[in-house]
Amino acid sequence: MLAARRLVHVINLQRMGFVSAYDVQMRYARYHLDELAGRQGAHGFNVILLVEHNPVYTVGLRDKSYSKEDEKELRSKGAEFVRTNRGGLITFHGPGQLVAYPILNLKHFNLGMRDYVCNLEKTMVDTCAHYGLNATITGDTGVWIQDRKIGAIGIHGSRYITTHGVSLNCNTDLDWFKHIVPCGIIGKDVTSLSRELNKDVSVNETIMFFLEAFQQRFGCEIDDSFLMQDQLGIVPTKENLEKVENLHHKIAHKAVETEV
Numbered sequence: 274m275l276a277a278r279r280l281v282h283v284i285n286l287q288r289m290g291f292v293s294a295y296d297v298q299m300r301y302a303r304y305h306l307d308e309l310a311g312r313q314g315a316h317g318f319n320v321i322l323l324v325e326h327n328p329v330y331t332v333g334l335r336d337k338s339y340s341k342e343d344e345k346e347l348r349s350k351g352a353e354f355v356r357t358n359r360g361g362l363i364t365f366h367g368p369g370q371l372v373a374y375p376i377l378n379l380k381h382f383n384l385g386m387r388d389y390v391c392n393l394e395k396t397m398v399d400t401c402a403h404y405g406l407n408a409t410i411t412g413d414t415g416v417w418i419q420d421r422k423i424g425a426i427g428i429h430g431s432r433y434i435t436t437h438g439v440s441l442n443c444n445t446d447l448d449w450f451k452h453i454v455p456c457g458i459i460g461k462d463v464t465s466l467s468r469e470l471n472k473d474v475s476v477n478e479t480i481m482f483f484l485e486a487f488q489q490r491f492g493c494e495i496d497d498s499f500l501m502q503d504q505l506g507i508v509p510t511k512e513n514l515e516k517v518e519n520l521h522h523k524i525a526h527k528a529v530e531t532e533v
Contacts, residue, residue, distance in 0.1 A: 278319070278381040279493040283484060284517055285506030286324040291331060291355050291366065294324045294374070297514065298436050301376040305434040309378075317434075319381060321487065321495075322374040323506070325476055326366040328352035328449060333361040333427050350452055359437035361414060361427035363453050369445035369465070371476045371483060374438040379430070382491055386430050392490045393439050397424035399486035400441060400479065406469055413458055416441075421464035422455060441483065443467065443476045 286294055305317030330347050332339055344354045366372055379389055397416040401408035408416050408423060416424035424441045442465035450463040466474040488495045499517055500506060
């Protein structure tokens with residue numbers, strides 16, 4: 274059963290608004306929470322949701338500095354503005370950025386929240402290393418190349434069930450960051466894989482490097498069978514998501530039968 278619990282399914286939601294993707298997150302988090310509550314027939318599934326968001330500024334629980342006027346100003350730039358329950362301060366998500374939301378039961382991985390955050394940061398560091406970039410973790414949150422931030426992190430945990438996650442700039446339009454102080458850190462720049470390598474690096478070509486790094490750091494098995502070969506994703510319709518969830522249920526029942 275341990276092997277089944279360390280299995281992490283990957284679902285690529287492709288291009289999706291922040292609120293819609295959060296609804297999908299909560300669907301998978303609820304499976305875990307229902308199982309922990311002892312609900313009959315409930316099984317949690319460890320998944321990584323991958324997504325490229327429509328332009329959006331999000332703020333975390335600790336960020337009280339953005340007023341309604343600030344929100345209106347940012348919306349006027351053509352982006353959404355969402356207040357969230359994750360940790361961290363303000364950041365931007367948008368096209369060209371690999372966003373990963375691991376919905377995990379950390380007890381399956383013998384991890385506390387601090388080690389979980391560290392593993393996520395190191396996953397982004399390892400992904401950058403695939404491109405020959407020396408990314409590091411510093412006293413400031415996120416992942417850095419010298420004084421340029423390339424990866425952000427903001428998570429939420431409830432009863433060891435995680436939501437939210439990380440974002441890695443691939444070929445993001447970095448001008449979006451000029452309207453904010455990313456993560457509340459003054460005097461630092463933001464960068465991307467494309468800027469550092471002086472060539473275009475897409476989200477799709479980065480996905481497999483990220484998943485390989487995640488698998489190594491978390492000691493898990495990645496199941497990418499839900500990733501289409503042509504687009505590395507599924508069209509996030511209600512019908513397709515229900516098909517994925519039905520497959521999850523079949524896997525869970527098979528694992529239980531094997532354990533018995």
